[in-house]
Amino acid sequence: xxxxxxxxxxxxxxxxxxxxxxxxxxxxxxxxxxxCYYTPLKGSGxxxxxxxxxxxxxxxxxxxxxxxxxxxxVTPVQDGMVVENTTNPQVLDVxxxxxxxxxxxxxxxxxxxxxxxxxxxxxxxFEHGVSTTRYEEERRTFDKIDIGPLxxxxxxxxxxxxxxxxxxxxxxxxxxxGVLGRGDAAEIGTYIENVIDxxxxxxxxxxxxxxxxxxKTFRFKSRVWFTKPVNAHRxxxxxKCNGHVTLWYKGAxxxxxxxxxxxxxxxxxxxxxxxxxxxxxxxxxxIEGPAQIERSSVISANHYELPVINPQVIADMPESVVRExxxxxxxxxxxxxx
Amino acid sequence: xxxxxxTEHINVAGIDTFDVYRQHGGYRSVEKALKMTPDExxxxxxxxxxxxxGGAGFxxxxxxxxxxxxxxxxxxxxxxxDESEPGTFKDRQLMSxxxxxxxxxxxxxxxALGANTSYIYIRGELLYVLRILEKAIAEAYAKGYLGKNxxxxxxxxxLHVHPGGGAYICGEETALLESLEGKxxxxxxxxxxxxxxxxxxxxxxxxxxxxxxxxxxxxNDGGDEYAKIGVGKSTGTxxxxxxxHLNKPGIYEIELGVPVEEFIYSDEYCGGIWKxxxxxxxxxxxxxxxxxxxxxxxxxxxxxxxxxxYESLSDGGFVTGTMLxxxxxxxxxxxxxxxxxxxxxxxxxxxESCGQCSPCREGTGWMEKVLHxxxxxxxxxxxxxxxxxxxxxxxxxxxxxxxxxxxWPVAAAVRHFRHEFEWxxxxxxxxxxxxxxxxxxxxxx
Numbered sequence: 144x145x146x147x148x149x150x151x152x153x154x155x156x157x158x159x160x161x162x163x164x165x166x167x168x169x170x171x172x173x174x175x176x177x178x179c180y181y182t183p184l185k186g187s188g189x190x191x192x193x194x195x196x197x198x199x200x201x202x203x204x205x206x207x208x209x210x211x212x213x214x215x216x217v218t219p220v221q222d223g224m225v226v227e228n229t230t231n232p233q234v235l236d237v238x239x240x241x242x243x244x245x246x247x248x249x250x251x252x253x254x255x256x257x258x259x260x261x262x263x264x265x266x267x268x269f270e271h272g273v274s275t276t277r278y279e280e281e282r283r284t285f286d287k288i289d290i291g292p293l294x295x296x297x298x299x300x301x302x303x304x305x306x307x308x309x310x311x312x313x314x315x316x317x318x319x320x321g322v323l324g325r326g327d328a329a330e331i332g333t334y335i336e337n338v339i340d341x342x343x344x345x346x347x348x349x350x351x352x353x354x355x356x357x358x359k360t361f362r363f364k365s366r367v368w369f370t371k372p373v374n375a376h377r378x379x380x381x382x383k384c385n386g387h388v389t390l391w392y393k394g395a396x397x398x399x400x401x402x403x404x405x406x407x408x409x410x411x412x413x414x415x416x417x418x419x420x421x422x423x424x425x426x427x428x429x430i431e432g433p434a435q436i437e438r439s440s441v442i443s444a445n446h447y448e449l450p451v452i453n454p455q456v457i458a459d460m461p462e463s464v465v466r467e468x469x470x471x472x473x474x475x476x477x478x479x480x481x
Numbered sequence: 482x483x484x485x486x487x488t489e490h491i492n493v494a495g496i497d498t499f500d501v502y503r504q505h506g507g508y509r510s511v512e513k514a515l516k517m518t519p520d521e522x523x524x525x526x527x528x529x530x531x532x533x534x535g536g537a538g539f540x541x542x543x544x545x546x547x548x549x550x551x552x553x554x555x556x557x558x559x560x561x562x563d564e565s566e567p568g569t570f571k572d573r574q575l576m577s578x579x580x581x582x583x584x585x586x587x588x589x590x591x592x593a594l595g596a597n598t599s600y601i602y603i604r605g606e607l608l609y610v611l612r613i614l615e616k617a618i619a620e621a622y623a624k625g626y627l628g629k630n631x632x633x634x635x636x637x638x639x640l641h642v643h644p645g646g647g648a649y650i651c652g653e654e655t656a657l658l659e660s661l662e663g664k665x666x667x668x669x670x671x672x673x674x675x676x677x678x679x680x681x682x683x684x685x686x687x688x689x690x691x692x693x694x695x696x697x698x699x700x701n702d703g704g705d706e707y708a709k710i711g712v713g714k715s716t717g718t719x720x721x722x723x724x725x726h727l728n729k730p731g732i733y734e735i736e737l738g739v740p741v742e743e744f745i746y747s748d749e750y751c752g753g754i755w756k757x758x759x760x761x762x763x764x765x766x767x768x769x770x771x772x773x774x775x776x777x778x779x780x781x782x783x784x785x786x787x788x789x790x791y792e793s794l795s796d797g798g799f800v801t802g803t804m805l806x807x808x809x810x811x812x813x814x815x816x817x818x819x820x821x822x823x824x825x826x827x828x829x830x831x832x833e834s835c836g837q838c839s840p841c842r843e844g845t846g847w848m849e850k851v852l853h854x855x856x857x858x859x860x861x862x863x864x865x866x867x868x869x870x871x872x873x874x875x876x877x878x879x880x881x882x883x884x885x886x887x888x889w890p891v892a893a894a895v896r897h898f899r900h901e902f903e904w905x906x907x908x909x910x911x912x913x914x915x916x917x918x919x920x921x922x923x924x925x926x
């Protein structure tokens with residue numbers, strides 16, 4: 144076990160834990176943002192530089208500060224390490240610079256982007272960036288590449304986090320896409336237009352932090368904040384898929400199916416393409432209940448909180464009405480018979 | 482004339498063949514080293530004070546002693562021959578003329594590190610050098626200096642040459658290892674460092690061609706003897722590839738400690754600035770080190786003579802100093818436009834950024850565009866500050882040192898030649914005329 148001090152808060156974590164995961168153990172506002180790191184994907188991280196932190200004491204044995212800011216997602220903790228994140232002005236300043244760098248060639252087409260509302264880059268820019276730009280040049284764009292009937296690749300929005308590459312490497316049977324080219328001409332591609340076609344390919348949509356990889360079956364159907372996430376499961380015949388998903392309802396219709404994600408947007412269980420793309424009827428699923436969405440998210444702006452009834456009001460109600468309320472909370476999800 | 486430890490016999494006819502090289506004292510260090518223990522060889526290198534010749538100047542002996550040595554796990558020595566820094570062309574010459582010197586150094590160094598397989602990762606464009614090396618390696622195998630049981634000592638070594646795909650980034654040691662493993666040449670996150678997990682996740686040492694060649698005279702004459710050459714912590718000889726507006730550009734093996742003024746102006750070395758012109762600026766160690774105006778490259782801010790040593794060149798930090806770097810010495814005369822030159826460097830780094838981490842991927846392109854704007858007379862005063870700010874946002878925040886390499890030259894050019902940038906803004910017509918260059922006085926930082 145190693146004990147570290149993160150923004151003045153002490154936390155004890157097993158040896159080999161990264162600084163970022165130690166911070167996540169503390170939780171809340173001190174957690175550095177992560178645009179490329181993805182816990183379920185081995186080897187991810189270190190690329191976007193959004194999670195840079197200052198290590199003001201390397202370890203108990205060697206308390207010298209590290210000369211440069213380090214990427215907290217790939218740097219393991221040492222016993223006695225002292226880390227500064229939100230308490231260090233240099234870190235906040237650099238983070239502002241990273242937002243700027245990520246945005247200078249981003250199309251900022253959020254109004255027509257399916258990812259808007261659940262976009263890591265939106266959140267990151269909103270929390271850490273500035274509202275103006277110093278970039279006057281033309282933005283970099285890419286031609287659209289067709290990678291099959293299910294997934295839309297919109298390379299212009301990509302921030303090259305490499306998550307989809309790791310996903311294809313580690314989750315699917317064969318990876319047909321990768322990073323081509325170099326520098327700011329680097330792009331995700333399948334080299335000599337190839338269709339991404341395997342049972343787990345849809346997971347690249349879930350891991351994409353921006354709108355570069357989106358679900359063609361959900362394209363332009365609805366803004367995500369008009370849909371309601373509901374956890375559900377089914378007996379999936381695919382051996383590697385548990386069938387634990389989140390359904391996104393608009394009215395009585397299932398508009399899309401995604402894997403379940405935790406509070407850091409990381410997929411808990413990978414799901415197969417059959418669950419994701421083919422099962423869009425309520426009757427295909429056993430509904431478990433509303434999915435947890437962070438209160439700060441725009442998605443939770445208008446639903447799911449059961450109306451809070453003033454205890455004084457309840458006390459004045461007849462007992463039968465109270466029992467009725469308890470058994471049938473006054474929330475109906477779009478009229479399915481679950 | 483200084484002593485030449487590496488290039489003494491470089492012009493002997495047929496020195497690239499085993500027999501001629503042997504006649505001139507070649508492979509003595511292998512015979513000597515094999516009679517010593519590996520640790521004794523490492524100790525000699527430590528005593529010599531040899532510093533990495535690839536650019537960073539990290540003590541080679543110390544790097545070797547950091548190599549993890551777990552039981553039953555192979556270790557590797559990789560020679561970084563991916564020389565592609567603009568202005569640096571010393572390794573190419575060394576390898577193409579003296580292939581056996583590198584092979585001898587590889588054998589001696591591999592023995593010291595306990596590596597039984599070693600690699601030379603050579604830049605893809607140098608295909609003809611690769612053929613020279615392969616021919617020399619075949620000769621060394623035939624003579625029993627490579628392969629199983631070298632000279633009956635029981636030590637085995639296989640040496641492979643691997644060509645890169647021609648990306649500058651593969652000169653960064655971890656990107657080099659990725660490329661050698663057959664992957665895309667993206668630098669790795671550190672830690673783990675190559676000394677612990679390098680090639681194929683095994684302990685690995687990556688050394689520059691010149692560093693490995695320097696091991697040969699160190700073992701032959703002893704580390705103490707080598708350390709006598711040079712000044713202070715800059716010991717031994719260094720190859721300087723001098724280019725630009727010089728009367729005699731070329732590769733010079735100098736004893737570290739030669740004054741910069743002597744190196745530029747004496748007939749023994751570069752012979753002064755061509756066409757009788759005045760020197761304007763020097764990039765002393767390859768395109769990524771800060772550019773210095775004439776007054777600061779000849780004398781330090783404190784008024785002392787600047788010497789060709791690691792310490793003297795970096796005297797004053799980046800405010801008034803630079804770095805010895807890889808020894809790519811670029812001299813520019815008074816007709817040079819610093820803005821255009823900086824734009825050109827920036828264009829190179831934009832083209833060579835691997836695109837893995839965001840500050841470098843986006844920032845190098847941004848800097849290039851702003852510099853292009855300035856050079857062609859469309860810039861504003863605000864752009865000059867923008868350049869400094871972008872350079873600062875890249876520097877230190879990237880995975881590998883390419884970010885710094887891209888940011889330093891831009892920041893230094895603005896630092897020392899701000900008046901030239903301003904001149905481009907205020908006099909766009911004059912500044913964009915073909916061959917135009919600011920001829921006014923330089924402003925010292």
